[in-house]
Amino acid sequence: MPPATLTPPPAASTAPRPLTMRWTVEQFHHMGSLGWFAGRRPFLLDGVIWEQGPMNPPHASAVYLLGEAIRVIFGAGWVVRPQLPMTVDEDNDPSPDLLVVRGSPRDFSIVHPVTANLIIEVADTSLQIDLTEKAERYATAGVTDYWVLDVVNRELYVLRDPAPLPAGLGATAYRDQKKYAPTDRVSPLAAPQASVLVSDLLP
Known part of the structure; x- marks a missing residue:
């Protein structure tokens, strides 16, 4: 019997590759309205849908504590939106854990906020x-104050002064x-006149 002939794999340029479907914010929101994400926590970055795992008790407690503290600090004339959409551009809805923007709730009854005065992720x-891809999107959207509350290591990251990359x-x-x-x-x-103790935000 002659030896078997092995066919080399196709060159890298012609090898089959999986295709990643890119979605717009409009499509992403429409999918949500059809119930595609029922019981799930998705967000959209650069047209790619990401899914977060179920919210554990420390995360949920931190979101609640943040909401209570931030509402006291900002008061009337500000909107505090927990885990609601934010349309950075046509390809990005990062759905932050907490967003603070000047105005009233009815200002966003037709369109979602496109920027914010403060965003906090848990x-x-x-x-x-949160410190890379999301930070880049928020900086690009002109968010001047971005906080990341690390409930595992019990630390708060504060990112400010957005500037274009090279x-x-x-x-x-x-x-x-x-x-x-x-x-x-x-x-x-x-709200520079007010301050919050980091431990008051942690579960």
Whole structure:
């Protein structure tokens, strides 16, 4: 019997590759209205739908504590939106854990906010993406004050001063990045007269 002939695999340029479907914010919201995401927690980054795992008790408690504290700090004339859509552009709806923007709730009865005065994400399993991909989207949207509450390591990251990245990258990042311990106090840029103890935000 002659030896078997092995056919080499196709060249990299012709090898089959999985295709990633890109979605717009409009399509993403329409899918949600049809019930595609019932019981799930998706968000959209650069046209790709990401799914977060079920919200565990520390994450849920932190979102509640943040909402209580931030409402006291900002008061009337500000809208505090927990885990609601935000339309950064046609390809991005990061759905932040907490968004603060000047105005009234009815200002967003037709369109979602496109920027914010303060955004806070709670990180238990999402710290890396919150400090990278999401930070880049928020900076590009002109969000001047972005906080990430790390409930695992009990720290608060505060990112400020968004600035364009080097030419050609087409993105923006935060130049001022600080990390705070539970015993530290932090003031939002939009409410500098008030401050909050980091430990009061942690579950």
